[in-house]
Amino acid sequence: MSLLNPQLAAFAAVLDEGSFDAAAQRLSLTPSAVSQRIKALEDRLGQVLILRRSPCEATPAGKRLLRSVQQLRLLEAETLQAFHVDADDAGAALASLAVNADSLATWFLAALADLHEQHQLLFDVRVEDQDHSTDLLRDGSVLGAITAIAQPVQGCVVKKLGVMRYLPIASPAFVKRHFPRGVDAASLAKAPMLVFNRKDELQWRFIHSVTRARLAPPMHYLPSSTAFVEGAALGLGWAMAPESMLEKPFAEGTLQSIAPKRWLDVPLYWQHWAIRSETLSWVTAALLQAARQGLR
Amino acid sequence: MSLLNPQLAAFAAVLDEGSFDAAAQRLSLTPSAVSQRIKALEDRLGQVLILRRSPCEATPAGKRLLRSVQQLRLLEAETLQAFHVDADDAGAALASLAVNADSLATWFLAALADLHEQHQLLFDVRVEDQDHSTDLLRDGSVLGAITAIAQPVQGCVVKKLGVMRYLPIASPAFVKRHFPRGVDAASLAKAPMLVFNRKDELQWRFIHSVTRARLAPPMHYLPSSTAFVEGAALGLGWAMAPESMLEKPFAEGTLQSIAPKRWLDVPLYWQHWAIRSETLSWVTAALLQAARQGLR
Structure with missing residues (x-):
């Protein structure tokens, strides 16, 4: 019925x-x-x-x-x-959620698996940049979104999840070739850079934290979180990647930081419709718990 | 200039x-x-x-x-x-290429890394379903596409790359719970199923290879190749996944086939503009070589 x-x-x-x-x-x-x-x-x-x-x-x-x-x-x-x-x-009963690719590749799935196990929830996951998933909230395509935007969409409430830390990384051979004397305006202007897509500003934010010079480095666009990290390990370019994806490649020596004292912290929020719903309260609790373990 | x-x-x-x-x-x-x-x-x-x-x-x-x-x-x-x-x-000098998510997650990056190393090529990678990337070719957004479509787009030439084999997989606990007596219409109707997105028909094709019954199983949509495989390992559902992503989880026992004698083979093609270009001939050679190693 x-x-x-x-x-x-x-x-x-x-x-x-x-x-x-x-x-x-x-x-x-x-x-x-x-x-x-x-x-x-x-x-x-x-x-x-x-x-x-x-x-x-x-x-x-x-x-x-x-x-x-x-x-x-x-x-x-x-x-x-x-x-x-x-x-x-x-x-x-499909719960439609928007999530940024890097969260999906790291802490987010654990929450879904928990919710499915405990409450048999089914999910319709949409991958969107953290800066743009609020559009999906606004037009009603999703019930909630993992987003970088703290300002609530009309009719929604916001909870802070934590901070995703991004480290500037490249393969050891790439660092030796392009950054033998470290990271500065001259080396960043020449070293190939990975960019997730046209909306991805993290690499540019890193460059601006190093130099005020306007650079136009060679770039690849590579819109997949795991391909991004693997592409860096294969020497395609340097990139900003979530620290939680780097433990293994750092330990194995396939990737290293190009500037060990520098990083970018991106705060993430859970925005969801302000309706009284048991499903939503389960999802919220599971996301907050998974974020406590997977984010700073 | x-x-x-x-x-x-x-x-x-x-x-x-x-x-x-x-x-x-x-x-x-x-x-x-x-x-x-x-x-x-x-x-x-x-x-x-x-x-x-x-x-x-x-x-x-x-x-x-x-x-x-x-x-x-x-x-x-x-x-x-x-x-x-x-x-x-x-x-x-950006070479714009369309690729299906599963190729990007498996054999494709090795070709890009080779091309970048040897010819300093830069790439603009677009992720599209193998069935839909020809749209990007047609409208001129990309120079070439990894596609399931053998019929050349007007003005393009096609080369066969090989076959990507997909195995039906789930976690051992999921198999024990949902397929204790193997895979049939009754069990497939109840077991939660992972689907990449609305364009993904692989799971449906597998079901049709098992039964002619019209099933409406519970579903999750999860549009990321690695999340798909990880989601299956976490028990969210069964799924069709490329065999080359399964070596490690099979060896570690986090995933297994739900029907060891069944699989689906998807032929993949490289379609590109029919223009005389050194870049294109380099890309074609590198893709054919990487595909020889990564596809059947």
Whole structure:
């Protein structure tokens, strides 16, 4: 059974699954029945809610509706569970969370495994830069986000998780070749640098902490946390990497700090919708505990 | 020096950097000079080329132009290098490549490290599903792509790289709990399953190889290759993972196959622009060699 009306259930299923066909399969309906329900909902609200493309996407109006529907679904799943009734909609209990790639590669998974073990929660994990995951919160795509932004998104509450420390690293051969006399404006201008993607400013922040000179070093873009660390070990460039990913490569001698007295501390926060939900309070408790162990 | 006209250089820099300000900084111009050049180019071509948002994006017309400009820049960089002249545009020699996450997590980095070591190439790596990276080729965002699609994109050539074998895996405790009598329709319908993202069909393909029944198992979405394998080891669910990521967890006993006689083979191809370029021939040779070692 579902507490959502059939139109809202169809709307949410299309956006979850990305197509009318897949939504129909999940709801055990024909695609044409799904389409009629969406159309009726759009007529009722007087707004186009879904862009019919591959995959289907919410319009701005659809995103506003989705945010409410996600909250309804979470409360619905909890309500039904309290009565020992399964929601018949397989996607209903998915907790959607945004996380930055480096947290996913380090402390975050332990919290998910705990929550799944203890409460059988299922997760829809979205990887976004810590600076940009609040967009997903704002448009209702996620229930909560690991973010670098302390300012709460409207309707959300924020808890501090701790600090992720980033060390400037490279392979020993790279250090010998590019930084034989240490790190300064001249060496940083020439040494190839790894950058996660266009939103990644950590390497630039490190450079600015060393020199006020405007540098244009050679760069690689490499958007994967583990590839970033492995790429540095293979000599592609220097990079800023989370200290918790470095224990083993430091011990094995495949990576070293290029400036042992320098690092960057990035505070991380857990922002989530301000609704009273058992699921959310479980998730919050598990994240705070995993962060205590994995962050400073 | 640059062989591109100043309007084209400004156009490419804005799309590379994502904003007029960052492009201006790279080209040592004022943002207003960059803006005037783009405007002049758009007037000349009679089309809007860049959507002024954050980050800036190419319009469809802009994407068509970008594809030509990228080819020009590659040939420009090689031409200048042959004359031992540096391109003054720091981004000029970036080789942009699309790769699926599992290749990036396994055999692909060795090729990049080789190319960087031997030819000082710099890379702009984009992570896309093997089924979707041809879109990036088509719109000119990348020079070449690791893809599951054998059919060449117009203007491109295709070479077979080999086969990535995926094994169905889970933790020993998970197998004991969910598959005590092996893998069948009943157990697969109940056991939580990891899925990379909405485009990932590998787990579904495995289920279809076992049963014709339409299942709706509980699912987590977890879009990171290493998190996928670690999540399985932590007991979040079963998953299809590349065999080359499994040697260590199999040896350490943190993961095992849930159906030792079953696997899926995914052929991978290298599609690249059909232009005569020294860089491209280096990249092709290095990818073929790394694939010989890392794929079947």
